[in-house]
Amino acid sequence: MTEPLSFELSRPAVDPPRLPDADVSGPAPSDLLPKEALRAKPPGLPRLSEPEIMRHYSRLASMNYSISENFYPLGSCTMKYNPVVNETAASLPGFAGLHPYQDEDTVQGALELMWRLERALCAIVGVERVTLQPAAGAHGEWTALRMIRAYQHSKGEARTEVLVPDSAHGTNPASAALSGFQVVEVKSGHDGRISLADLESKLSPRTSALMLTNPNTLGLFEREILDIAELVHSTGAMLYYDGANLNAFMGICRPGDMGFDAVHMNLHKTFTTPHGGGGPGAGPVGVKAELVPFLPMPTVERTNGHLMLDHKRPQSIGRVRSFYGNFGMLVRAYTYILAMGGDGLSQASQDAVLSANYLRKLVEDDLEMPHDGPCMHEFVASANRLSHENGVRALDIAKALLDRDFYAPTVYFPLVVPEAIMVEPTETESKATLEAFARAIKDIVAQAKTNPQGLHDEPKNLPVGRLDDVAAARRINTYLQGQSEEPVLRWKAPSQSPG
Amino acid sequence: MADRRYTKTHEWITVDGKIATVGITDFAQSQLGDVVFLELPSTGRKLAAREAFGVVESVKAASDLYSPVPGRITEVNEKLSTKPELINSDPYGDGWILKLELAGDLPADLLDEGQYKTVTEASAQ
Numbered sequence: 001m002t003e004p005l006s007f008e009l010s011r012p013a014v015d016p017p018r019l020p021d022a023d024v025s026g027p028a029p030s031d032l033l034p035k036e037a038l039r040a041k042p043p044g045l046p047r048l049s050e051p052e053i054m055r056h057y058s059r060l061a062s063m064n065y066s067i068s069e070n071f072y073p074l075g076s077c078t079m080k081y082n083p084v085v086n087e088t089a090a091s092l093p094g095f096a097g098l099h100p101y102q103d104e105d106t107v108q109g110a111l112e113l114m115w116r117l118e119r120a121l122c123a124i125v126g127v128e129r130v131t132l133q134p135a136a137g138a139h140g141e142w143t144a145l146r147m148i149r150a151y152q153h154s155k156g157e158a159r160t161e162v163l164v165p166d167s168a169h170g171t172n173p174a175s176a177a178l179s180g181f182q183v184v185e186v187k188s189g190h191d192g193r194i195s196l197a198d199l200e201s202k203l204s205p206r207t208s209a210l211m212l213t214n215p216n217t218l219g220l221f222e223r224e225i226l227d228i229a230e231l232v233h234s235t236g237a238m239l240y241y242d243g244a245n246l247n248a249f250m251g252i253c254r255p256g257d258m259g260f261d262a263v264h265m266n267l268h269k270t271f272t273t274p275h276g277g278g279g280p281g282a283g284p285v286g287v288k289a290e291l292v293p294f295l296p297m298p299t300v301e302r303t304n305g306h307l308m309l310d311h312k313r314p315q316s317i318g319r320v321r322s323f324y325g326n327f328g329m330l331v332r333a334y335t336y337i338l339a340m341g342g343d344g345l346s347q348a349s350q351d352a353v354l355s356a357n358y359l360r361k362l363v364e365d366d367l368e369m370p371h372d373g374p375c376m377h378e379f380v381a382s383a384n385r386l387s388h389e390n391g392v393r394a395l396d397i398a399k400a401l402l403d404r405d406f407y408a409p410t411v412y413f414p415l416v417v418p419e420a421i422m423v424e425p426t427e428t429e430s431k432a433t434l435e436a437f438a439r440a441i442k443d444i445v446a447q448a449k450t451n452p453q454g455l456h457d458e459p460k461n462l463p464v465g466r467l468d469d470v471a472a473a474r475r476i477n478t479y480l481q482g483q484s485e486e487p488v489l490r491w492k493a494p495s496q497s498p499g
Numbered sequence: 500m501a502d503r504r505y506t507k508t509h510e511w512i513t514v515d516g517k518i519a520t521v522g523i524t525d526f527a528q529s530q531l532g533d534v535v536f537l538e539l540p541s542t543g544r545k546l547a548a549r550e551a552f553g554v555v556e557s558v559k560a561a562s563d564l565y566s567p568v569p570g571r572i573t574e575v576n577e578k579l580s581t582k583p584e585l586i587n588s589d590p591y592g593d594g595w596i597l598k599l600e601l602a603g604d605l606p607a608d609l610l611d612e613g614q615y616k617t618v619t620e621a622s623a624q
Contacts, residue, residue, distance in 0.1 A: 469558050470558055
C-alpha cells in the first residue's frame with residue numbers, strides 16, 4: 001500500500017499551520033524585499049491536524065528499511081550498526097549548539113575533538129596529517145588528487161594521467177576526470193588482483209597517481225602491494241588509497257605502511273556514522289609528509305595546550321568544504337573510536353572478515369564464486385550460470401531478497417564479474433542472521449530452478465512492486481529530447497472535493 | 500553475412516560501393532541490455548577511423564561508439580531516437596546506426612566473423 005502525499009491528505013476545513021512568533025526583533029520583510037518578491041497570500045501548505053500529520057509521517061517511516069531493523073549486506077558500503085552512544089555524544093549541547101562563527105576561544109573543546117580525531121585517524125591508517133573537511137568518500141578522492149597535483153606542480157611536473165584498476169569503484173575514474181586527468185585503466189589478472197605486467201606497461205612519466213583500494217572490490221587482498229608501490233614510486237607517481245575497504249584490516253595493517261601517499265577514509269562506513277538517506281557523509285583524507293603543505297585550510301593546530309585554526313598555509317589547495325566539514329559526524333566517529341579502543345577496532349576487522357568468510361562458505365554451493373577464497377571483509381558471487389540456465393539474474397535475486405525482509409546486496413558491481421552479487425555482512429551481524437540470510441539465498445536459488453517466473457514478479461510484499469526501469473529511462477529520454485510534452489512523473493493536485 | 504566486418508570495440512560494418520553502414524553487434528547489445536538512449540552525430544560530420552561519434556546508453560551502462568572506418572556521415576538512423584529498442588531487436592538490420600561515405604581504404608584491423616567470435620569468447624569468460 002502506498003501513502004498519499006500530505007498535499008493530497010490536506011483538508012480545507014483545518015486551520016492553516018501556525019508558525020511560532022519570531023523571537024528576534026528586526027526589520028519586517030517588506031522593509032527589506034522589493035514588492036514583487038513578497039507573497040500576496042500565504043503559501044499553500046497542507047492543512048492537517050497534528051495527529052493526522054504525525055500518523056502520515058509514522059506510516060512513511062514504517063515503510064523505511066534501515067540497519068536498525070534488519071541486515072543490510074550492501075557490498076562495498078560497510079553498512080554496520082550505528083551505535084546509539086554516537087548520537088548521545090553528538091547531541092551534547094556543547095557540540096550540537098555551536099555556531100561556526102564563534103570565536104576560537106569559545107570552541108576549544110570542539111577543536112580538541114577535531115585534533116584528537118585527526119591523531120587517531122593518523123594512527124589507524126599510518127599517515128602524517130589528516131584533513132577532516134571532505135564531506136564524502138568521492139569528495140576525499142577529489143581532494144587528494146588536487147593535493148597530489150599541487151605537489152607535482154610545485155616540483156615543476158605537469159603529470160596528466162591517473163591509473164585506475166578495472167575493478168575500481170566508479171568514483172575513482174570520476175574523481176580523476178573531474179580533476180582534469182586522463183583516466184587509464186589497469187587490468188586485473190585471472191586471480192582478480194591487479195596485473196603487475198599491465199600496470200608496468202601503463203606507467204609513464206605522464207602518470208600522476210594510481211588509485212587503488214585494498215582489499216580490492218572483489219574482497220581480495222592485493223598481496224603484491226609493496227611491489228606495486230615500488231613500481232609506482234619509481235616513476236615518480238603517487239599511490240592513492242580508496243578507503244572504502246578499510247574495515248577489513250583496522251589495527252592489523254596500515255595503508256601508510258603499504259606505501260600509500262594519500263588515503264581517504266569513509267567515516268560513514270568504517271567508523272559507524274549514519275550512512276544513506278543523505279548521511280551526511282564524511283571522507284577525511286590522510287597524507288604523508290610531502291603532501292602536508294597542500295592540505296586544505298584551515299588545519300587545526302595545538303600550541304601549549306591552546307587550539308587554533310591555521311589559515312596561513314601558502315601552498316594549501318584552499319578550502320574544500322564550508323566551515324570545518326560535517327562536524328557532527330566527526331563527533332560520532334571519535335565516540336566510536338574511543339568506545340572501541342585499538343583492540344576493539346582490530347577485533348571488529350577480524351570479525352568482519354570472519355563474517356564474510358562464514359557467509360561465503362554457507363552459499364558457495366548456491367551461487368558461483370568466480371575467485372578463490374578466503375576473502376577479506378566482503379565477497380563477490382555470480383549468478384551467471386543461473387541467468388543462462390534458468391533466466392534468473394542477479395537483479396531477480398536482489399528483488400526476491402527484499403520480499404524476504406533483507407536488504408539486497410550490491411549487484412552488477414564490480415563490472416569485471418558478470419551478474420555480480422557483492423555481499424559485505426560486517427562484524428555487527430550475529431551468526432544467526434548470517435544463517436538466515438544464507439537460507440533465503442538457498443530458497444531463492446531453489447525457486448529459480450522450479451519457478452523462475454515467480455521470481456521475476458517479486459517483490460510482491462512491498463509498497464512498490466518491480467519497476468519498469470527500461471520504460472522509465474526511454475520515456476524520460478523522449479521528454480528530454482523534446483519529443484514528448486510530459487515527463488514520466490508529474491504530480492497533479494487532486495480535484496478538490498466539497499467539504 | 501560473409502561481408503560483414505567487425506571491430507574489437509563491437510561495431511559492425513558492411514560496405515556497398517562507397518557507402519558503409521555501421522551498427523553495434525548482437526554481442527554488444529546482449530551485453531548492454533535494454534538500450535534506452537542513443538546520442539548520435541549530425542550528417543556531414545567527418546570521422547577518422549576509431550573516432551568516437553556517439554554514445555549508446557542502456558539501463559546498465561553507457562558506452563562510446565567508434566567509427567570502424569574513415570568517412571563522412573551521409574545518414575543517421577532517425578528511428579533510433581524514438582525506438583532505441585531496435586538496437587536490441589534487430590542489431591544487424593533496422594538497428595543500423597549510421598551510413599558513411601568512405602574516405603580511403605578500409606583499415607587493416609577490421610575483423611572477420613571468425614576473428615570477432617574469438618574476441619567475444621575471450622570477453623565472455
